[in-house]
Amino acid sequence: MFAEIPLFPEQASTTAQRVDALFFFLCTVCGSMAILIAGLVLFFAFKYRRRAEDERTPRIMGNNRLEWFWTIAPLFVFLIMFLWGADIYTSVALPPPDAADVFVVGKQWMWKIQHPGGQREINELHIPVDRPVKLTLTSEDVIHDFFVPAFRTKIDVIPGRYVQTWFQPTKTGRYHLFCSQYCGTSHANMVGTVFVMERDEYRQWLGGQAATGSLADQGRQLFLKFQCITCHSANAEARAPILEGLFGRTVSLRNGRTVVADDAYLRESILYPEAKVVQGWEPIMPTFKGQANEEELIRLLAFIKSLKPGQTPVRNEEALPPLDAPKMPPGGNPKQHEAVPTYQPQGKSNEP
Amino acid sequence: MSSAITTGFVPQAKPRPPRAPGENYLNVAIGVKSWLFTTDHKRIAILYLVTVTILFFLGGAAATVIRLNLMTPTGDLVPADTYNKLFSAHGIIMVWFFLVPVIPTVLGNFLVPMMIGARDLAFPKINLLSWYIFTIGAVITLWALIAGGVDTGWTFYTPFSSKYARTNVMPTMIGIFISGFSSILTGLNFIATMHTMRAPGLTWWRMPLFLWAHYAASVILVLATPVLAMALILVGVERAWGIGIFDPELGGDPVLFQHLFWFYSHPVVYIMVLPSMGIISEVVTCFSRKPIFGYVFIMWSSVGIAVLGFLVWAHHMFVAGQSVYSAMIFSALSYLVAVPSAIKVFNWTATLYKGSISFETPLLFALGFIALFTMGGLTGLFLAALGVDMHVHDTYFIIAHFHFIMVGGSVMGYMGGLHYWWPKMTGRMYSDFLSKLAALIIFVGFILTFLPQFVLGYLGMPRRYHVYPPEFQVLNVMSSAGASILAVGYVLPLFYLFWSLYAGKPAGPNPWGATGLEWQTPSPPPTHNFDESPIVTTGPYEYSVEESEIVH
Amino acid sequence: MSTNHSILAHHFADLDQQRETETFGMWLFLSTEILIFGAVFTCYTVYRLRYPHDFEAASAKLNVLIGSINTIVLLSSSLTMALSVHATRVGRQQMLLTCLLLTILLGGTFLGLKVLEYYKDYKDNLVPVLAFKPEEWTQVQGEQGPVQPQRVELMLVFYYVMTGLHAVHMIVGMGLLIWLVVEARKGLLTTVRYMPVEVVGLYWHFVDIVWIFLLPLLYLTGTHHAADLHF
């Protein structure tokens, strides 16, 4: 065990390469600074050590030119560090348009993941290599943090709103997924594995998962179950706006402002319908807060996003019995133990 | 009331009572009462010294169990809940009951009046009051931590602390809230003292840098602490009545708490490290027997840190869901605050140039400070870079970074200061050999403990983990081994300093040949500090002139 | 030490130094207070900007009449406090005592009215958790439809935290004023030893200033109507 001390984490995403490049730049600059200062201190300490008790010293009070030099010179170096860091940060904040969607819900103490195809996993994330993946994350309880060291990806998962990040894996393999924002007793067990697979393998995996329809299909069922269709129907006497093609459009509101219909807006409108009412409509929608949980919201959103003109369900279409989430054993997904066998301490499963 | 006063005649200060030879602040009165009701700043400093030392070792005990637990990846020593309570207790005790108060209340209390040639602080009773407030806060917090514990971490992030934690969150917050007022009163006392009570001739530009550092730290104490107090009240209100100020379920924003919390808790780091920097300026000049290099720049950098330190708090929240634009503002400002710290390090180094350097214990600690603080400061540049922070945030990289600043910086400086002024405070010298040994052990132990944590952090080991993947074990074991060495280094001074009280040889008024008013009076000083009011005619650190020009 | 009521404390050089230090100390304390209240004001501002209509609607329901009368009461107490300082400075003991007692009386009136107002709020279902009816609010129209009861509650929480914190400061101030009355009756507040009145005055005026801002932020943020002017 002691033979191999890891010194550097695996570099498995495009972001990781960029972060590491900046990291090495910082190491070089700061390392030389540290060596310079340590060298000077040691050199002075040795050279000017006290040799006689009555030694005199020159009365040097300072040197303004030197002072201004070391006040201003670091600023230029810092400017480089700032710009470089900000560049990486903004690129991580803006997912490419072709990124594949993955939805993550954190709760004490597990990660629940949904794919657009309807596949669901717990504490595991399967993704294809060399393809950008966009994560939309939220939490059911406290603040968590989705951290994949090999991708240099980290983002706080905050209850009550969506946050987004993205990455593009460059190497197949298994990587750690950590919760890195302290979230209670089993914080250290809120971990999982990211599987980066070859495309074929990934397609196989997708096919092998039992999914009751795609995420949008599941959302469609909920759309019927929650009776959304009663008002948001496609016919003329509808009492609410038609949702076809809504996602991404700019919407005019009653108060004269406009808003882009993004995830956050749709989520808010389901939970707090009165907050931003569309122009020309009465605020009659009831809230679905407490009825739809975070995972169901994601499915509803997936459905609304997928809704093309003419696809609104017919109002009298019968609602299917509600989907049951697969029952979880209290210790989380048993598969998790197989994935990283040594990770789970004996007899300490993450009991909620 | 004398008639002279009512007519508006202003009397001279009361003459100092004549002093029996050998009478000093320690032996002027004996008994518990004479300590518990004292208003003498020097005795209050001793009260604080005892209190914070006890608290330091309690916080250290928690750290010991944490490090022992992390020896194995499966965390076999304590269960997860206990572990969480331990790191919370460690953080809470060390931050609020050791690092924040330690230098201002012990060395600051003792030295601020002496260095400015005053008889006491501006508000002696408030000074005593602040010790009582501190002690009451500490007792409440300790009680909460021992009887049940608290598992929120020292950061109390909402909504975990306000809704989900089922531990003693409330009493802990009350204890911290109360002790906050002790901080405020201490800071207020220092600022008022330095503004109005300086000895004749001691202009602002002649003040020793130790005082400037305390001035800057006091500004932070006075202006940051109230915001923490309010943040804790709001969390308390939310927790007690279930109303949502930070609860997203009820329309609140949990991130707002982080803003308030870090508005205090980032500058608080400078409360810890600024006084320490002040000590280093005193020690480096004394033992290289040279004036400080660039007094004005060091002084302004202290003030600069106090102001700029308030502009950077959200760099603790780069991945916490704040706006991208705001993150960029805070990143840029964070780089600005690195400049004043760098100025100080350069100036201390330049002070050594052409000096006459004598390697006494305080200087060893000071050189240790410069080395470790430089490391801590430089790794701060990594964290201010948005791209890198994304990866290392909330990992052991952060843990290592802030321990370098707070322990490598603040505690190292405190040890240096304690060893420097110990002869003044007690009139006795400690063991030269043992103290140098302790300095060495602490330095080596520290490096061994926290250097591996940088590597762990970049590898991705998150903080506050009770168990961890097995590949991180070797580095964790190294860190724990270092911690055991560090522990020896911290216990050692306890013995030889205590021993010196009985067996140490008398120090005399000025064992180091230092300038500064505090060395112009006997050791230990008399109750009124100076037998005659000092008058100052030169700047500080006139080590390179023929004789002291301080006139009596 | 202080048994003979010596005016000049042992560690000061002269009275001017002592006075300067005491005023400055109080001002420093007030700068702390600025940030204590400032922290809540900041939270308030964040949510005020986030939920403007809900906050305006909630504000319109608060008792603007009692709020305004209380403002005038508090401003008057500030006047009598300032006059107390004047009386001490010119050595008019009787005027000092009268002004101090008037200040206490006005402060008491303020707190009494505040309690009455809290009671009215309770009757009007304006107390989150204790007495609050969400359904009452869904009928209230904001500028763009009904307001969110939860956000109204948020505004009310700030109303209670801010006014509560202010009331705590008032109570502390009343205690200090009572101490001043005791001192004044002993004849200890003189033209030379006037600092206690001045320093307590600074504190009292500061508490007044806080209220000056609470009035517009809490009571006057929504639009009122003549019908709102009732107890």
Add this chain to the structure above:
Amino acid sequence: MSEPITPTRTYYSVFAALIALTLVTVAVSFVELGAWHTTVGVLIGVVKASLVGLFFMHLLHSSKASWLAVLAGLFWLSILMALTLSDYLTRPLLQY
């Protein structure tokens, strides 16, 4: 040198101004101003607070140190407000 004694006349005139401003600010709340209520109210509040500070609290004749304390408090409050709002006001700008 002790501070000058403020004449009572000053106190009375300041008090009159304060009451007048209070009546104005309350009166304004009966006008439909929407979101501007807070702005107007706070501005009048600033005037009133300055009057209390300068005259009742004798800031006008106070030492520089006292001014420093007040201005520091206000400056730090503005830091807290401005930088906190720099987050909240720019959050909606970046649409995902």
